[in-house]
Amino acid sequence: MAKNFTKTEMLADTATHYCPGCTHGIIHRLVAEVLEELGVMDRSIAVASVGCSVLSYDYFNCDGIESAHGRAPAVATGVKRMHPDKVVFTYQGDGDLASIGMAETVHVAARNENITIIFVNNAIYGMTGGQMAPTSLPGMVTTTTQDGKISMNESGPIKVSEMLSQIDGPAHISRVSVHDIKHMIKAKNAIKEAFKCQIEGRGFSMVEVLSTCPINWNKTAEESLHWLKDNMIPTFPLGAFKGGAK
Amino acid sequence: MKKLMKGNFAIAEAAIQAGCRGFFGYPITPQNELIEYMSVEMPKQDGGVFIQAESEVAAINMVFGASGAGARVMTSSSGPGLSLKQEGISFLAGAELPALIVNIMRAGPGLGGIQPAQADYFQATKGGGHGDYSLLVYAPASVQEAADLTQKAFDRADYYRMPTMILADAVIGQMMEPCEVKSMDTRSDFDKVWAVTGTKAEPGSKKEKRSIVKSLFLNPDELNDHNKKLQRKYQAVAKNEVMFEADSCEDADIVLVAYGTSARICKSAAKITRELGYKVGVFRPITVSPYPYSQLKEAASGCKEVIVVEMSAGQMLLDVKVAMEGSKPISFVGEMGGIMPSPSQVVEAIKKAGRE
Ligand SMILES: Cc1ncc(C[n+]2csc(CCOP(=O)(O)OP(=O)(O)O)c2C)c(N)n1
Ligand code: SF4
Numbered sequence: 001m002a003k004n005f006t007k008t009e010m011l012a013d014t015a016t017h018y019c020p021g022c023t024h025g026i027i028h029r030l031v032a033e034v035l036e037e038l039g040v041m042d043r044s045i046a047v048a049s050v051g052c053s054v055l056s057y058d059y060f061n062c063d064g065i066e067s068a069h070g071r072a073p074a075v076a077t078g079v080k081r082m083h084p085d086k087v088v089f090t091y092q093g094d095g096d097l098a099s100i101g102m103a104e105t106v107h108v109a110a111r112n113e114n115i116t117i118i119f120v121n122n123a124i125y126g127m128t129g130g131q132m133a134p135t136s137l138p139g140m141v142t143t144t145t146q147d148g149k150i151s152m153n154e155s156g157p158i159k160v161s162e163m164l165s166q167i168d169g170p171a172h173i174s175r176v177s178v179h180d181i182k183h184m185i186k187a188k189n190a191i192k193e194a195f196k197c198q199i200e201g202r203g204f205s206m207v208e209v210l211s212t213c214p215i216n217w218n219k220t221a222e223e224s225l226h227w228l229k230d231n232m233i234p235t236f237p238l239g240a241f242k243g244g245a246k
Numbered sequence: 247m248k249k250l251m252k253g254n255f256a257i258a259e260a261a262i263q264a265g266c267r268g269f270f271g272y273p274i275t276p277q278n279e280l281i282e283y284m285s286v287e288m289p290k291q292d293g294g295v296f297i298q299a300e301s302e303v304a305a306i307n308m309v310f311g312a313s314g315a316g317a318r319v320m321t322s323s324s325g326p327g328l329s330l331k332q333e334g335i336s337f338l339a340g341a342e343l344p345a346l347i348v349n350i351m352r353a354g355p356g357l358g359g360i361q362p363a364q365a366d367y368f369q370a371t372k373g374g375g376h377g378d379y380s381l382l383v384y385a386p387a388s389v390q391e392a393a394d395l396t397q398k399a400f401d402r403a404d405y406y407r408m409p410t411m412i413l414a415d416a417v418i419g420q421m422m423e424p425c426e427v428k429s430m431d432t433r434s435d436f437d438k439v440w441a442v443t444g445t446k447a448e449p450g451s452k453k454e455k456r457s458i459v460k461s462l463f464l465n466p467d468e469l470n471d472h473n474k475k476l477q478r479k480y481q482a483v484a485k486n487e488v489m490f491e492a493d494s495c496e497d498a499d500i501v502l503v504a505y506g507t508s509a510r511i512c513k514s515a516a517k518i519t520r521e522l523g524y525k526v527g528v529f530r531p532i533t534v535s536p537y538p539y540s541q542l543k544e545a546a547s548g549c550k551e552v553i554v555v556e557m558s559a560g561q562m563l564l565d566v567k568v569a570m571e572g573s574k575p576i577s578f579v580g581e582m583g584g585i586m587p588s589p590s591q592v593v594e595a596i597k598k599a600g601r602e
Contacts, residue, residue, distance in 0.1 A: 042446040045315075063456050064442065065311065067311075071303065074303075076311060077308050078307070078308040078309060078319070082312045082317045083315055088444075103303075107300040
């Protein structure tokens with residue numbers, strides 16, 4: 001029988017620890033495929049964050065380094081400045097990037113640091129058990145907002161992509177989703193464009209990927225995909241805010 | 247050739263001469279000259295990186311990244327900034343990354359003040375951040391020594407793969423003294439195969455497998471083993487790296503114990519009282535972590551009383567008590583808030599001890 005699917009070599013031969021139905025795995029694969037297709041597998045450095053993706057350096061088949069919670073952009077800055085010719089990317093959740101690490105996020109963009117951020121927004125703190133995030137939706141029930149009152153962002157969830165696109169320098173900022181095949185293909189294109197920006201030295205790039213957390217959303221995998229589409233996308237509109245895919 | 251130099255400049259120039267190629271910092275008095283000097287000189291070095299970070303938190307994490315990438319790097323700060331760096335320092339220790347952290351100590355707690363103090367001793371020598379780790383901490387007492395120890399600190403950091411610290415009070419940072427900064431380029435002496443360099447791993451080559459720099463071990467047995475490995479390293483440091491100066495302690499009735507600027511005050515007081523016929527020695531720890539416990543006990547074995555002098559409420563005092571194991575009476579002279587104990591205060595303490 002003809003082999004019609006091969007796993008990209010950019011993903012290590014190991015099982016991941018992600019929950020069944022979680023879209024972290026899909027996003028890993030898209031990133032890995034892009035790095036392989038761009039021919040930079042052997043010169044990439046992954047910067048992990050603290051969240052469910054804390055072990056991402058075990059999955060991306062390249063050199064990897066951990067970061068303290070929220071500090072991946074600072075760690076990536078240190079790595080990139082020492083190896084400007086390498087492809088350096090962070091992989092961060094929304095609690096990591098938009099709460100504790102917001103200062104690092106804004107300033108890495110303001111410095112127009114030539115790195116790529118893969119920002120996985122699932123509107124919740126996954127790893128610590130489903131607490132409210134700065135991206136949680138109004139009325140969303142989390143383990144720290146059990147009556148659905150989101151106290152962290154009374155004015156509405158923080159829209160990081162829109163916010164960062166106010167900064168002049170960055171080359172690419174976009175928001176994508178992975179809730180169906182069509183959107184996965186678009187997501188992959190955006191991720192490819194972001195890495196191209198880095199490889200061509202055009203400056204900072206970030207792709208915000210809307211993602212599911214079936215476990216903490218208290219939904220099945222399929223319900224989660226629908227919930228993402230029906231609830232997250234209206235709040236977090238998709239598209240390129242800076243430098244769309246070419 | 248010796249030049250008249252401010253301590254902060256001497257530390258910065260010594261770092262550059264030691265092959266430091268990354269400086270990440272945030273302004274805070276009284277260390278500002280250091281970051282300013284680096285902003286001018288570091289970009290002139292081949293591959294030299296200077297970043298004024300958005301915070302001390304970001305700065306120490308840039309150090310983490312750049313050190314993890316294999317470079318010889320540093321940060322500097324004071325008081326509140328050092329408090330912010332503690333999580334990052336714990337990560338450096340956990341991931342076994344070399345780096346130099348400079349603390350030009352000001353008075354605390356809180357915003358405190360910008361005058362000299364030695365109140366960050368506990369933070370520097372007893373952990374500061376979370377988890378079981380130690381730093382190799384050097385406490386210079388002159389501008390020349392600050393420059394020399396900066397270079398040594400880089401070398402030892404790479405050798406042991408651990409963060410090291412220069413713990414200097416603001417007098418050392420701000421004062422001008424004749425100093426010769428030596429050239430010491432040892433960048434190639436350490437083979438950092440463990441670093442993340444974004445190069446292909448090849449079985450049979452020097453880089454057998456891809457590099458992963460981390461402090462996370464989810465398996466308790468592995469983490470226990472990792473901690474034991476760190477403790478063995480700290481034991482080797484304690485065995486091999488202790489530095490101290492014992493001045494006229496052999497026949498002393500009274501041994502003064504102090505580090506940094508306080509030690510200079512003690513030397514003045516010792517000189518005054520010796521002329522009055524008192525037998526006074528000065529013991530000065532140069533490494534405060536590891537502490538010269540047995541060396542102090544030995545040096546003070548013949549004395550009648552030990553006097554500890556600090557610009558703090560008495561932090562090193564605890565280590566002196568540990569060292570002396572109750573064998574001698576110990577008294578304390580200290581001021582806080584940016585006030586230095588005066589030589590006459592120490593002279594009084596010596597006279598009082600002499601009467602007893
Ligand atoms: C300084 C610090 N504070 C808190 C934590 C605990 N913590 C670990 S992961 C996490 C939240 C992660 O959520 P997110 O970034 O949204 O990623 P996800 O798990 O949802 O993928 C928190 C608060 C920590 N590790 N360090
Ligand atoms: S907790 Fe949520 S985000 Fe984390 S792996 Fe499970 S489903 Fe995914």
